[in-house]
Amino acid sequence: MPVTIPQTKYAGKVREVTIGATRAEGGTRSRTVTVGGETTLPFLLHEGEMPHPPAVAVEICDRRPADWSPLLYEAWGEAVNDPATWARAAEAAGADLVLLHLTGPVQRADGSTPTAQEARQAVRRVLEATGLPLLVFGPGIADLDNELLVAVAEEAAGERLVLGVCEDKNYRTLVAAALAHGHLVDGRTPMDVNLAKQLMILIRDMGLPLERVLMDPSTGALGYGIEYGYSVMERLRLAALNGDAMTQQPMLVTPGEEAWRLKEAKVGDGGVPAAWGDWAERAITWEVLTATTLLHAGADVVCLRHPASVAEVKAVIARLMAGGKDGK
Amino acid sequence: MPHVLFLPAQRSAEVSVGASLLEAAQACGVEIHIPCGGQGRCGRCAVVVQGGDGRLRRRSTIRLSPADIAAGYALACQSLVLGDLAVVVPPQEEIARHLVTAKHAVAVEPPAGYTVADQPLQAFFLALDPPSLADQTDDWSRLQRGLAGAYGVSGLTADMDLLRRLGEVLRSADWQVTAVVELDAWDRPAGPPRLVDLLPGRRTDALHAIAVDIGTTTVSLFLVDLMTGRVVARAADYNDQIRRGEDIISRIVYASRKAGNSQPAANSVNSANLVELQALVVGTINRLVEQACRRAGVEPKQVYKATVVGNPTMIHLFLGVPPEQIRLAPYIPALNQVPSLPGAAQALGLAIHPQATVDCLPGVASYVGADITAGVLSSGMHRSEALRLFIDIGTNGETVLGNADWLICCACSAGPAFEGAGVEHGTRAAAGAIEEVWINGDTGEPTYRTVGNLPPKGLCGSGLISLLAELFLAGLVDKRGRLNQGWPGLRDRPSLGPRVRRGDHGLEYVVAWAEETAIGRDIVLTEVDIDNLLRTKAAIFAGFTSLAEAVGVPLEAVEEVLIGGAFGQHINVEKAVEIGLLPDLGTGEGWSRFRFLGNTALNGAYLALVSRAMRQEVRNIANKMTYLELSADNRFYEQFMSAMFLPHTDARLFPSVASRNT
Ligand code: FES
Numbered sequence: 001m002p003v004t005i006p007q008t009k010y011a012g013k014v015r016e017v018t019i020g021a022t023r024a025e026g027g028t029r030s031r032t033v034t035v036g037g038e039t040t041l042p043f044l045l046h047e048g049e050m051p052h053p054p055a056v057a058v059e060i061c062d063r064r065p066a067d068w069s070p071l072l073y074e075a076w077g078e079a080v081n082d083p084a085t086w087a088r089a090a091e092a093a094g095a096d097l098v099l100l101h102l103t104g105p106v107q108r109a110d111g112s113t114p115t116a117q118e119a120r121q122a123v124r125r126v127l128e129a130t131g132l133p134l135l136v137f138g139p140g141i142a143d144l145d146n147e148l149l150v151a152v153a154e155e156a157a158g159e160r161l162v163l164g165v166c167e168d169k170n171y172r173t174l175v176a177a178a179l180a181h182g183h184l185v186d187g188r189t190p191m192d193v194n195l196a197k198q199l200m201i202l203i204r205d206m207g208l209p210l211e212r213v214l215m216d217p218s219t220g221a222l223g224y225g226i227e228y229g230y231s232v233m234e235r236l237r238l239a240a241l242n243g244d245a246m247t248q249q250p251m252l253v254t255p256g257e258e259a260w261r262l263k264e265a266k267v268g269d270g271g272v273p274a275a276w277g278d279w280a281e282r283a284i285t286w287e288v289l290t291a292t293t294l295l296h297a298g299a300d301v302v303c304l305r306h307p308a309s310v311a312e313v314k315a316v317i318a319r320l321m322a323g324g325k326d327g328k
Numbered sequence: 329m330p331h332v333l334f335l336p337a338q339r340s341a342e343v344s345v346g347a348s349l350l351e352a353a354q355a356c357g358v359e360i361h362i363p364c365g366g367q368g369r370c371g372r373c374a375v376v377v378q379g380g381d382g383r384l385r386r387r388s389t390i391r392l393s394p395a396d397i398a399a400g401y402a403l404a405c406q407s408l409v410l411g412d413l414a415v416v417v418p419p420q421e422e423i424a425r426h427l428v429t430a431k432h433a434v435a436v437e438p439p440a441g442y443t444v445a446d447q448p449l450q451a452f453f454l455a456l457d458p459p460s461l462a463d464q465t466d467d468w469s470r471l472q473r474g475l476a477g478a479y480g481v482s483g484l485t486a487d488m489d490l491l492r493r494l495g496e497v498l499r500s501a502d503w504q505v506t507a508v509v510e511l512d513a514w515d516r517p518a519g520p521p522r523l524v525d526l527l528p529g530r531r532t533d534a535l536h537a538i539a540v541d542i543g544t545t546t547v548s549l550f551l552v553d554l555m556t557g558r559v560v561a562r563a564a565d566y567n568d569q570i571r572r573g574e575d576i577i578s579r580i581v582y583a584s585r586k587a588g589n590s591q592p593a594a595n596s597v598n599s600a601n602l603v604e605l606q607a608l609v610v611g612t613i614n615r616l617v618e619q620a621c622r623r624a625g626v627e628p629k630q631v632y633k634a635t636v637v638g639n640p641t642m643i644h645l646f647l648g649v650p651p652e653q654i655r656l657a658p659y660i661p662a663l664n665q666v667p668s669l670p671g672a673a674q675a676l677g678l679a680i681h682p683q684a685t686v687d688c689l690p691g692v693a694s695y696v697g698a699d700i701t702a703g704v705l706s707s708g709m710h711r712s713e714a715l716r717l718f719i720d721i722g723t724n725g726e727t728v729l730g731n732a733d734w735l736i737c738c739a740c741s742a743g744p745a746f747e748g749a750g751v752e753h754g755t756r757a758a759a760g761a762i763e764e765v766w767i768n769g770d771t772g773e774p775t776y777r778t779v780g781n782l783p784p785k786g787l788c789g790s791g792l793i794s795l796l797a798e799l800f801l802a803g804l805v806d807k808r809g810r811l812n813q814g815w816p817g818l819r820d821r822p823s824l825g826p827r828v829r830r831g832d833h834g835l836e837y838v839v840a841w842a843e844e845t846a847i848g849r850d851i852v853l854t855e856v857d858i859d860n861l862l863r864t865k866a867a868i869f870a871g872f873t874s875l876a877e878a879v880g881v882p883l884e885a886v887e888e889v890l891i892g893g894a895f896g897q898h899i900n901v902e903k904a905v906e907i908g909l910l911p912d913l914g915t916g917e918g919w920s921r922f923r924f925l926g927n928t929a930l931n932g933a934y935l936a937l938v939s940r941a942m943r944q945e946v947r948n949i950a951n952k953m954t955y956l957e958l959s960a961d962n963r964f965y966e967q968f969m970s971a972m973f974l975p976h977t978d979a980r981l982f983p984s985v986a987s988r989n990t
Binding site: 168172192194195197198 | 977
């Protein structure tokens with residue numbers, strides 16, 4: 001008996017957002033990355049379009065972070081000591097985008113406070129080392145973020161960087177910097193549909209076109225509340241497809257950061273029950289599963305930390321984009 | 329040059345063609361109030377122009393109805409002089425009546441056909457025959473015989489105290505006395521009659537009782553003369569219980585704790601904390617009784633009845649009944665329908681006549697009490713064909729939707745911000761409270777009006793609504809309620825000058841400088857205050873939208889929105905819509921669908937006090953009303969979060985605000 005697969009058509013569409021600018025566009029990137037444009041739920045390609053595959057950003061830091069898992073130092077080797085080398089390694093690992101995380105006093109072994117000058121330099125060196133489009137996130141301390149990111153925005157004028165993290169407390173400064181120097185922002189809210197919409201409205205009200213805004217609904221890692229984040233993302237995406245203009249932004253999530261701060265990923269053999277199995281395998285699986293779960297919830301940019309995870313997640317994306325057949 | 333004559337001042341000015349009427353007035357020293365600074369937004373500079381055809385150009389007529397314009401009304405700040413004119417400057421009160429968005433509280437009147445003869449409480453004058461050797465009837469029987477003979481009252485009861493004083497009063501008054509008798513009560517319709525007091529001489533000129541609304545934040549009271557049915561004095565003040573917790577939950581928790589201990593006391597009426605809370609609210613009421621009686625020249629001991637409303641928690645605490653079950657599943661209060669309490673004034677500590685009856689009106693559920701049933705009673709919505717929404721803008725955000733056939737209600741913890749509590753410079757709607765603010769969109773400078781035109785003391789509910797709306801429309805706060813300070817995109821102003829500054833609680837906006845105030849300090853609105861206001865308005869909005877959604881009634885289908893609350897004499901519905909507190913029903917005709925009823929709970933208590941029929945009706949309302957529990961409802965949280973924005977996350981719900989705000 002023939003089975004008809006029911007199909008849902010949506011009136012709405014996710015906005016397309018292009019990260020990075022080539023020389024012709026006023027930047028120096030060798031290529032740009034466009035995300036968004038979906039007219040269907042993730043990977044339901046028989047119902048609608050998904051013109052761009054989700055992009056993988058690899059997270060690097062401006063100097064060796066003090067609080068990362070030993071497994072990550074092992075994987076990246078010497079590269080973690082220098083952002084330019086690290087960026088090249090990330091590109092080699094298959095990154096579509098590079099996420100440069102500026103360290104703050106907590107992530108720095110010597111507890112020093114980063115200066116605007118250091119931030120400018122790090123960004124400059126990464127831009128020179130790779131042709132990939134760049135996301136730059138501050139240390140997560142409001143005043144410091146403002147100071148560093150305003151400098152970064154100026155330093156990289158015209159590059160269409162994604163500046164983050166832009167929250168309701170500091171959005172004015174970051175959006176003003178993005179407006180003045182031709183960048184994008186990553187607008188993050190704590191796992192709530194309404195808060196996400198509200199931040200998008202505030203950003204738009206300042207005059208930044210929504211084609212330059214990523215929506216970061218935040219998420220928990222697998223086993224740590226991912227269901228809640230998943231449901232928020234799903235609801236945002238359904239609202240977008242149903243025509244709610246303030247939810248139609250591509251979504252950025254940070255499964256790498258989420259997964260790698262957990263005991264399961266951070267604590268090695270001896271510190272946890274033997275039944276937990278091989279440390280590296282467990283940690284990478286945790287990151288990959290967190291990321292793929294979020295891809296199914298509608299993530300357009302996933303930020304990862306481990307090179308092995310990058311390869312696996314990219315393979316998953318390729319398969320899903322090929323309609324479940326072995327892709328490539 | 330055109331010649332403009334101002335009446336009734338009889339002053340005139342010569343001005344050049346194209347000058348505004350305001351400039352003309354200023355040129356000859358005629359004072360015209362310009363609350364919005366002459367921006368054509370407030371409508372308070374309205375004047376009446378005689379023979380204006382062709383000699384006057386109106387740049388804007390916002391705030392004026394077509395009928396007003398036909399009658400010659402024009403805004404002085406927006407009207408340009410083209411030729412000779414005569415202009416009448418009307419008194420402020422008259423202008424206020426013309427403003428379609430300013431809703432004034434309805435007057436409190438005794439029901440039609442009021443007569444003291446229908447009252448359960450009566451003052452009977454008796455001229456008794458003195459006893460003699462021929463008539464050896466005892467004093468008590470003599471009194472009873474007199475009452476039966478003259479007024480048909482039989483089966484009289486009295487308390488010990490009165491019996492002890494009886495002989496002395498009768499003799500010292502030479503057997504000419506006034507008996508204050510309570511004939512019956514709503515739950516004892518057949519009596520027996522009860523002698524409440526015995527006064528020497530003829531004292532039938534007045535007979536006093538009180539209606540009391542015990543709010544979580546504000547307690548208000550009417551002193552009523554039952555002879556005429558009229559309110560003779562009013563008083564209101566913050567509930568002294570506030571110092572033991574701002575909301576009802578924290579009061580319940582406090583009441584059920586052992587004093588000085590965080591352990592719950594075992595469900596005890598003797599809990600020291602419960603006793604303390606009871607004493608605090610009674611103390612507040614006694615203070616108000618004292619004030620009102622002083623103003624009316626009445627002896628507090630000659631107030632013979634108290635009709636009381638309040639939410640269930642307030643009633644429990646007032647009666648000293650342990651309230652903790654209100655908070656615990658399945659949320660069953662000890663008392664929803666309180667029996668009438670003859671002679672309970674003494675036991676409760678009320679400073680009225682010790683034998684006065686205390687009558688607490690009935691509630692519906694743990695969080696919907698007599699304040700709401702009384703509110704519905706006073707609104708009359710339970711008798712109307714039309715669908716009405718009744719919103720009580722108070723600490724507990726109660727809302728009722730319905731008509732003569734059905735009523736459904738809900739409550740939500742909204743917080744006391746619109747009663748002026750929990751806001752740095754909040755105050756009650758009393759003399760000196762800022763009740764209206766206008767902010768010049770170009771300069772950020774405010775102008776304000778206070779109750780009684782006195783130097784400002786603080787901001788009351790309507791002032792807070794108006795100020796927040798103005799800050800928002802002027803672009804001084806963003807949609808999330810944060811004050812803007814000098815970001816480069818803000819209308820090309822790099823900095824906002826001294827009105828926005830950093831204070832102890834983050835950014836703040838200065839409404840009045842210390843030297844212009846009555847308190848000698850700058851009056852400010854802080855970001856923390858704004859956040860409180862947002863929470864309160866979001867809870868109220870979420871309450872009535874969830875309610876309407878649960879019933880499946882779109883808000884547009886509501887014919888009339890009735891507003892209750894302690895806003896003093898008026899609320900500006902336009903401003904309340906601009907901040908997303910009230911639903912946007914459109915401008916013009918939309919504004920006419922709002923009606924401000926004042927303190928509906930107190931008005932309802934008053935009606936139940938002065939009318940047997942109303943006392944019966946409030947019971948029917950309580951029995952008829954369905955209660956919707958919002959805490960069991962995801963919808964509420966969702967609505968609350970989307971209402972935590974100015975005016976709302978979903979701009980489509982506020983089309984008239986959006987059109988003014990871009
Ligand atoms: S409208 Fe004329 S002063 Fe406000």
